[in-house]
Amino acid sequence: MDGQAVAPRTAGHHRALAWCSRPDAPSAAVLVLHGGQEHGLHRPGRINPPGLRMWPFVRAVERATAGAEVAVGVVRYRCRGWNGDRADAARDTTAALQDLAEELGPVPTVLIGHSMGGRAALRAACHPCVAGVVALAPWCPDGEPAEHLEGRRLLMVHGERDKVTDPAGTVDFAVRARAAGAHTAGYRVARSGHTLLHRAGLWHRTAAVLTTGLLGLHDLPAEVTAALALPAGDRGGLDLPL
Template sequence: MPSPRLIPVRTPASPEGVVVVLHGGASRGEQVGVSPAQLSVLRMVPVARRIARAGRSRLAVHRLLNSHRGWDTTTTPVTDARWAIEQVRDRHGDLPVALVGHSLGGRAALLAGDDPHVRCVVALNPWVLPSDRVDLRGRRVLVVHGTDDRIASPARSADFVRRLPSGTEVEQVSIEGGKHAMLRHGRAFEEWAADFVVSTLLG
């Protein structure tokens, strides 16, 4: 099976926090590998760059390429996200971590957000299920969803937010007219993610 990979976007010498950016992408068959050129991966490049610019030289930013596309019963993007958290800790030390994901990557960010080193989670148009449960108490969570998303249900993400335990600091934002691919209003999605991560990790 292919292995997950981390792609550095910005790696300052002495960062104060670390950001891992997670892509989406539906399954294309069992254990189909991830291409760096697939649209779901490229979609997160401007998000990662915006966060890197906003964090200046104070945040290390990495993009994760999952081990394979989609979500199956044996290995999921949550497994890859947890692997990435350990990798960035090996590289950068004991720093607060932010997870930022889109679509299935948003789901992975939320479900991996219970890692004790994660300080905040940003989920952009997350594709979640009614059965998803996670305890994110003590973390800051931002869910941004376009009102015109026809692939990942805004109602499901709103329901996910309502199910989070009390004690979770959560903010929910609707992007009027925003669609799943974030092509329209892309700047709004990017700015919400960057501002939230910077304010959380850098105060």
């Protein structure tokens, strides 16, 4: 499926956006996307470990944006899986962004996605509201489209011990995205794997710092700013130690 062809779903069936905190007049927004499975048509259950894993990230972002009129929400998936060309998680992300734009207007929005949620965030990042993506251990399979990411800021964070999604695949995707005109930077988290549980505090703090930096609430780390400015073809700044 082409990266630009994430079609909206039929209206009126499933609300893909759930707010965690929403000021009266938000000037920006953050959406958090949890992981999932390659295949799975069942709805996520009431007890959903991939979703629970992301609540500390929600709380870290809420603390980091306190007083800044930033709405924070999560994307609710219809299905547990990506499901091939259906790209269900990406469609739900696009639907959530459409709901967000209708409710808040075209406010700058950062997507934070883990694993399948990282893939969904990257696939849906061409939406006009998206100011940037923080992809945590993203699932970036061979051939994942990147041409739609021109002008987008993509920050990739991957544990060096990840055995579920490939850190090298993340770097390769970032190279292709940069060649397509995206602005990319990446961190490699030492002694950490896919679940984001080992060195969890570092993951939470890093995601909050990168997110608030993308929203312009403070400067991004100097090494990230330098990497974002590198031209297409330069592999620098895509495997920064953390």
